[in-house]
Amino acid sequence: MAFDNYGNRFQRTTPAVLNLIIINALVFIAQKVFGGIDGPATDLFALHHYRSEYFRPYQVVTHMFMHASWLHLLFNMYALWMFGTIVERVWGPKRFMIFYFICGLGAAMAQLAAYAFAYRIADNTVLSTEQYTLIQEVWRQTATVGASGAIMGVLAAFGYLFPNTPMMIIPIPVPVKAKWVVLGIIAIDVFSGISGGDDVAHFAHVGGALTGFLIVFFQNRMNRKTFY
Numbered sequence: 001m002a003f004d005n006y007g008n009r010f011q012r013t014t015p016a017v018l019n020l021i022i023i024n025a026l027v028f029i030a031q032k033v034f035g036g037i038d039g040p041a042t043d044l045f046a047l048h049h050y051r052s053e054y055f056r057p058y059q060v061v062t063h064m065f066m067h068a069s070w071l072h073l074l075f076n077m078y079a080l081w082m083f084g085t086i087v088e089r090v091w092g093p094k095r096f097m098i099f100y101f102i103c104g105l106g107a108a109m110a111q112l113a114a115y116a117f118a119y120r121i122a123d124n125t126v127l128s129t130e131q132y133t134l135i136q137e138v139w140r141q142t143a144t145v146g147a148s149g150a151i152m153g154v155l156a157a158f159g160y161l162f163p164n165t166p167m168m169i170i171p172i173p174v175p176v177k178a179k180w181v182v183l184g185i186i187a188i189d190v191f192s193g194i195s196g197g198d199d200v201a202h203f204a205h206v207g208g209a210l211t212g213f214l215i216v217f218f219q220n221r222m223n224r225k226t227f228y
Contacts, residue, residue, distance in 0.1 A: 013081060014088040016096045021077045024147060027065040028073050037068050037145070046143035047108055049115040051123065053136055054143070060108035061101070066145035076147045083158040084151070090161060099157065100150050103212045107149020110207020114193070115139075142199075149204040152189075153212025155182055160216045182209075 013021075034041045047063035048055040067073040088096040116123065122135050158165075159182030166175030186209050193202030 014085050014093065014096075016088050016093040016100070017080055017084040020080060020084070020100070020147075024065055024067065024073060024077060028067050028070075031066060042066065042143060042145065043140065046145045047111060048143045049119060049139040050112055051119075052139040052143075054140055060105055060112075063108065063143075063145050064101075064104040064147050064150055067147070068145055072146060076151055080147065080151050080154065084154045087154055087157050087161065099212070099215060100154065102215060103153025103208045104147070104150035106153065106211025107201075107204040107208035108144075110210075111144050111149070111201050111204040113207075114201070114203040115142075144201045144204060146201070146204075148201070149208030152185075152205045152208040153215075155185065156209040156212035157216045158182070160213060160220075185209075 031037065031039065031041045043054050044056070045059060045062035045066055047059045067076065084096070084100075087099075091099070119135070119139070122131075127135065159178045163177060163179035165178040167178055167181050169176050169181060186206060189202040189205045189209075192198065192200065193206065
């Protein structure tokens with residue numbers, strides 16, 4: 001396992017991670033310019049229910065670069081910088097980017113499956129014109145944005161590659177190994193997704209993490225240096 005000496009003046013951030021941060025920031029600024037989270041950019045590029053009038057196949061990719069708020073963007077980009085930089089130093093930019101996008105796609109598929117389950121009654125019911133209009137607006141308002149699913153895949157890879165790395169988690173007063181932190185975050189997402197009650201795409205997070213874990217697990221078992 002070799003660590004390449006990537007870096008720049010921005011905390012030695014690796015090139016793929018730095019480019020992803022820049023692109024996400026620019027896209028968020030564009031969102032703000034074109035109406036914010038309720039503007040036309042969200043209708044076009046967020047991930048919608050597959051039966052929504054706004055759904056387009058390319059949204060499985062474009063939703064990864066959109067965010068709901070500055071806090072949402074900052075939290076995701078900080079997590080990407082913290083864990084992605086380390087993983088990219090091990091794999092290199094090309095392999096990291098392939099991995100990142102596959103995890104994002106896995107998150108999108110999980111979210112579409114979550115939509116199918118959550119709205120299964122409406123999907124299998126003949127709706128009146130009024131009901132159809134109402135459900136279309138619901139689907140529009142529940143579109144998914146964010147890089148969290150892809151980043152959860154990166155987090156899962158970090159936990160697999162560096163399972164015993166100590167991490168400080170507030171308010172826990174002692175270091176916790178990375179593998180337990182990752183498992184804890186995934187468990188919280190599973191529980192929160194089942195219980196509901198918020199507007200976070202928990203199953204997209206789980207889908208991204210599971211995709212990332214499976215890629216690293218099987219790639220490691222095959223003892224291959226690349227998966228492209």
